[in-house]
Amino acid sequence: MSLINSAPEMALTTTVDDFLNWTRKSSVWYMMFGLACCAIEMMQTGGPRSDLDRFGMAPRATPRVSDLIIVSGTLTLKMALRTKVLYDQMPDPKYVVSMGSCANCGGLFQLAYSVCDGVDKVIPVDVYVPGCPPRPEALTEGLVKLQEKIQQERWIVRKDAPGTATGASVTS
């Protein structure tokens, strides 16, 4: 009996949350947001050797269809305001990866007058990837950690219900 013929007879059972999370973590589209030299490593991570596509990740040119923003590079105060606008344009659920020392805390340029000391001063960060810049392996691990976090989200079950894990926004 071939696999195709057997498919209609198969059934998988899972929870709605797990199914939603599985689909979401398997198609994280990230916004191209290269700010400095970390962007070069991010491109390398998306390239054939590290190949983010195998996680279902694809770069998008607009925040309006993106699930993830990888803040890669030095964030100036001038850019910080624009970053907030871009983040606000992304549809929920949305995630933020802070890549490299500069996006984490200002890094080498923390004392400079024009630099925002960390992107978490403007938008909430889910995963911090240390490094200056992080190697593609490090960013890949950060994104795998993000996938693990997405898999833990709870959407259907009320957040304040007893015995449920903490999750993101819940509608009653």
Add this chain to the structure above:
Amino acid sequence: MAPLPAADIHARLKSRFGESIGELIGNRRDNASATVAPAAIVEVCRFLKGEPGLEFDCLSNLSGVDYPKRSLIEVVYNLYSYRQRHLFTLKVGAQRDDPVVPSVASVWSHADWAEREVFDLLGVVFAHHPDLRRILMPEDWPGHPLRKDFVEPEEYHGISTSRESLLKAT
């Protein structure tokens, strides 16, 4: 075409503009400079660019220096001639509390952005500049950050500009 020695360039400037040109400082090919009276800077630059034998066709750098003790802001013009392969540096002093220097954007058009940068970071106003706006800092940024007495604001649009160290002092 052989490069002119710095002393010759200075002598030609001196004979043409007289009192507007200061003493020659430095005599090597790459460190020679002279101060220029602010009122004469545009004419001096036009002369240096157009005069046969000098032909400074490239303003390779335009920068500013703040000297608070002397109450002076100096604008520095690094000139280069691709045709003659010689260099010269002009310096123009401006009063620190009200620095106004004529714009040379009419001589070298790429002075436009360089002067905007000096205006942005040091607050030098370039008279007759075609479009004198900030170029690096946000439009609503308070003050000019490369001035020695610049104090960084505590916060910018609600974003605090300092970050507590994770290493606690013991």
